[in-house]
Amino acid sequence: MARYEQVQGTVALITLTNPPVNALSAAVRLGITETVTRALRDPEVKSMVICGENGVFCGGADIREFAKPMSGPPLVPMIAAIEEGEKPVVAAIEGAAFGGGLELALGCHYRIAHSKARVGLPEVTLGLLPAAGGTQRLPRLIGLAPALDLITTGRHVTAQEALKLGIVDQVTDQSALDLAIQFAQQVVGQPLLPRKLSTRQTPCPPDVDGLLEETMAQVKQRARGAMAPIACVQAVRAAATLPYQAGMQKEQELMATLFHSSQARAMQYCFFAQRAVGRWSLSSGAHSGNSKPRPVSKVAVIGLGTMGRGITVALVKAGMSVLAVETNKKQLEIGKQMVSAMLKHDAQKRNATPRLDLLHFTIDLLELKNTDLIIEAVFEDMALKKQVFKELSSVCKADAFLCTNTSGLDVDELAAVTKRPELVVGMHFFAPAHVMKLLEVVHGSRSSPEAVATAMHLGKRLGKVSVLVGNCAGFVGNRMLKPYLEQANFLLEEGATPELVDGALEEFGFPMGVFKMSDLSGLDVGWRIRKEAGLTGPNVDPRDPPRRRQGRRYSPLPDLVCEQGRLGQKNGRGWYLYDKPGGRVATPDPSIHKFLEEYRIKHGISPRQIDRQEVVERCLFALINEGFRSLDDGIAAGPEDIDMIYVFGYGWPRHRGGPMFYAGMVGLPRVLTRLEHYRQAHPEVPHLEPSPLLRRLVASGSPPINKWRDFLQRPHSQL
Numbered sequence: 001m002a003r004y005e006q007v008q009g010t011v012a013l014i015t016l017t018n019p020p021v022n023a024l025s026a027a028v029r030l031g032i033t034e035t036v037t038r039a040l041r042d043p044e045v046k047s048m049v050i051c052g053e054n055g056v057f058c059g060g061a062d063i064r065e066f067a068k069p070m071s072g073p074p075l076v077p078m079i080a081a082i083e084e085g086e087k088p089v090v091a092a093i094e095g096a097a098f099g100g101g102l103e104l105a106l107g108c109h110y111r112i113a114h115s116k117a118r119v120g121l122p123e124v125t126l127g128l129l130p131a132a133g134g135t136q137r138l139p140r141l142i143g144l145a146p147a148l149d150l151i152t153t154g155r156h157v158t159a160q161e162a163l164k165l166g167i168v169d170q171v172t173d174q175s176a177l178d179l180a181i182q183f184a185q186q187v188v189g190q191p192l193l194p195r196k197l198s199t200r201q202t203p204c205p206p207d208v209d210g211l212l213e214e215t216m217a218q219v220k221q222r223a224r225g226a227m228a229p230i231a232c233v234q235a236v237r238a239a240a241t242l243p244y245q246a247g248m249q250k251e252q253e254l255m256a257t258l259f260h261s262s263q264a265r266a267m268q269y270c271f272f273a274q275r276a277v278g279r280w281s282l283s284s285g286a287h288s289g290n291s292k293p294r295p296v297s298k299v300a301v302i303g304l305g306t307m308g309r310g311i312t313v314a315l316v317k318a319g320m321s322v323l324a325v326e327t328n329k330k331q332l333e334i335g336k337q338m339v340s341a342m343l344k345h346d347a348q349k350r351n352a353t354p355r356l357d358l359l360h361f362t363i364d365l366l367e368l369k370n371t372d373l374i375i376e377a378v379f380e381d382m383a384l385k386k387q388v389f390k391e392l393s394s395v396c397k398a399d400a401f402l403c404t405n406t407s408g409l410d411v412d413e414l415a416a417v418t419k420r421p422e423l424v425v426g427m428h429f430f431a432p433a434h435v436m437k438l439l440e441v442v443h444g445s446r447s448s449p450e451a452v453a454t455a456m457h458l459g460k461r462l463g464k465v466s467v468l469v470g471n472c473a474g475f476v477g478n479r480m481l482k483p484y485l486e487q488a489n490f491l492l493e494e495g496a497t498p499e500l501v502d503g504a505l506e507e508f509g510f511p512m513g514v515f516k517m518s519d520l521s522g523l524d525v526g527w528r529i530r531k532e533a534g535l536t537g538p539n540v541d542p543r544d545p546p547r548r549r550q551g552r553r554y555s556p557l558p559d560l561v562c563e564q565g566r567l568g569q570k571n572g573r574g575w576y577l578y579d580k581p582g583g584r585v586a587t588p589d590p591s592i593h594k595f596l597e598e599y600r601i602k603h604g605i606s607p608r609q610i611d612r613q614e615v616v617e618r619c620l621f622a623l624i625n626e627g628f629r630s631l632d633d634g635i636a637a638g639p640e641d642i643d644m645i646y647v648f649g650y651g652w653p654r655h656r657g658g659p660m661f662y663a664g665m666v667g668l669p670r671v672l673t674r675l676e677h678y679r680q681a682h683p684e685v686p687h688l689e690p691s692p693l694l695r696r697l698v699a700s701g702s703p704p705i706n707k708w709r710d711f712l713q714r715p716h717s718q719l
């Protein structure tokens with residue numbers, strides 16, 4: 001797993017050979033150990049170069065091995081042997097050097113990178129820390145502050161930034177390997193000691209404690225309960241305050257607390273789940289391996305509201321030419337100003353030039369005739385969307401894809417008004433669409449594999465995690481959100497406050513509780529949908545009592561809040577009070593508390609003490625239960641799809657792996673028992689009735705998550 005050659009007479013070339021990313025599996029570690037020993041012993045060899053096969057240096061430790069018992073030589077002594085050896089070693093970094101891969105390179109005496117290479121220590125994103133000396137060598141190389149940044153965020157760094165930071169010694173547009181071999185010959189005979197990072201002092205600012213405290217505070221705020229970022233700060237602190245060996249000892253101790261933790265398991269599950277959701281399949285037998293996306297170069301976006309603007313920005317940022325369409329000149333002008341401002345702001349942050357040249361604006365639908373793919377992002381109203389789709393169907397070229405950004409309306413109903421239902425798919429973006437990483441691609445019953453492949457591929461081009469889902473009200477994400485929101489409202493009726501509910505959910509790890517999130521989205525959005533659904537407003541069945549709709553318990557609280565003119569952040573008043581309209585600082589509002597008290601009195605509800613555990617269980621187990629139903633209905637292809645939707649679209653804490661993974665961690669029998677308990681206490685809430693799939697899984701001994709597919713009522717998903 002590591003090839004050995006002697007090149008240019010005196011240079012030992014060691015090539016890691018473990019495709020696709022040359023991960024440091026046991027066999028690779030053994031290969032490196034053996035070849036380095038051989039090179040050190042061979043008197044003809046004066047220096048060494050380490051590189052990776054197929055243009056990738058090394059993607060780090062083999063994550064698949066983490067769940068197995070350790071075998072093969074450990075990384076720490078392997079890297080120490082390279083550093084301590086008396087022959088210069090040069091790392092030739094092409095493609096990527098991540099995690100253990102960069103730690104290996106830091107053990108080398110010199111690093112040469114290709115200009116397209118990226119480096120980083122992303123262990124924190126796997127619930128770990130760089131425990132092969134990364135937390136000790138990187139600060140000694142680049143200084144305390146930049147090392148803290150890189151290690152606690154795990155961010156990827158370009159070769160250019162790596163050069164500026166001092167992580168690499170040279171960057172080349174030519175072959176990094178050729179340059180490294182040349183370099184390895186030139187440095188023979190030069191003093192090696194200063195190149196051994198373990199012998200250096202960490203460059204520190206005058207106020208080390210201040211910097212560490214400030215970083216710890218920031219990290220805790222961002223971490224939302226994740227342990228790894230905190231351990232990363234503690235390990236880097238050791239690099240600034242302890243000698244190297246003691247720092248290494250600290251690094252190992254901290255790693256031991258993380259390595260077998262449920263958080264690390266959850267985050268490593270997310271790593272593989274994120275990649276698994278890209279491998280979609282349909283019940284027809286079509287799948288990502290046999291369905292080619294059609295090339296798309298001209299895209300149009302219809303509607304420049306919040307969603308349309310975000311989608312346009314995302315497309316332009318991905319280098320695509322976009323035709324942005326509005327209904328009248330005034331709206332078009334507003335949209336144009338806002339999209340241009342967003343692009344300029346984004347470019348400024350990246351020190352780049354905004355690609356305004358890729359943008360074209362029109363109010364004339366006839367200009368769409370040469371467009372390859374159209375994304376409709378008009379108001380969430382079926383009649384309006386149908387009208388748009390009819391028009392698109394007649395003006396666009398016959399093979400253009402027609403996509404809708406609906407967040408939950410029936411894609412088949414829209415497809416049916418066109419002359420090309422097979423080219424219609426849902427592309428459900430999440431606000432803000434140029435920031436949020438999730439894209440739900442909705443497969444209608446007549447969508448062709450090519451349309452699905454094209455939408456999935458477009459999502460990837462935009463840097464999104466695209467998840468294929470089936471067509472039902474709310475698809476996967478919003479369908480599961482419904483019982484979650486419902487429980488939150490019921491909890492208010494029963495005695496909770498918005499702060500209590502939000503506090504419990506934020507403590508769980510969500511960036512924002514449900515009521516703050518509703519205020520941010522705008523309370524009128526859901527109000528309008530509920531009016532259309534006949535749950536509030538003039539279409540309510542007059543025979544329905546105030547807290548029942550369509551045969552089940554209903555809370556009119558959010559409707560009543562909207563009727564008071566409280567629309568959320570946008571007008572400064574929602575479930576909370578804000579410093580100003582559009583303000584972000586939420587404070588509890590005594591008038592909401594009074595309103596809730598009066599509401600309870602009016603409806604004869606005696607408030608009771610509700611604790612955080614009940615909030616978490618009722619909101620999250622109801623959501624998870626709907627996840628099991630979505631799986632059983634074939635709307636979600638697998639638990640990984642649901643989990644990635646929640647992690648990337650709804651702020652589910654990554655260190656808890658997503659709702660379905662979390663259910664497995666809590667234990668399916670416990671989820672079932674608690675749902676049964678709450679269902680008994682609230683018989684009028686059907687969402688609390690445990691799903692048949694959950695019951696089947698528990699009856700079968702609660703198999704691990706990767707076996708759940710075997711228990712679905714349909715052999716194939718509906719997709």
Ligand SMILES: CC/C=C/CC(=O)SCCNC(=O)CCNC(=O)[C@H](O)C(C)(C)COP(=O)(O)OP(=O)(O)OC[C@H]1O[C@@H](n2cnc3c(N)ncnc32)[C@H](O)[C@@H]1OP(=O)(O)O
Nearest residue numbers: 020021023059060061062063064096098099100101122275
């Ligand atoms: C003792 C503990 C020490 C820990 C130190 C560590 O090193 S932990 C690992 C740190 N490394 C990383 O986190 C990097 C993970 N990999 C990536 O970020 C990317 O894969 C990449 C290297 C940037 C390449 O990206 P690209 O988009 O080109 O490919 P994919 O991400 O799709 O990956 C291709 C397949 O390779 C699998 N894979 C990638 N990295 C690893 C790894 N470190 N271990 C095991 N497998 C890895 C990946 O899962 C893909 O395979 P699939 O079958 O498609 O899932």
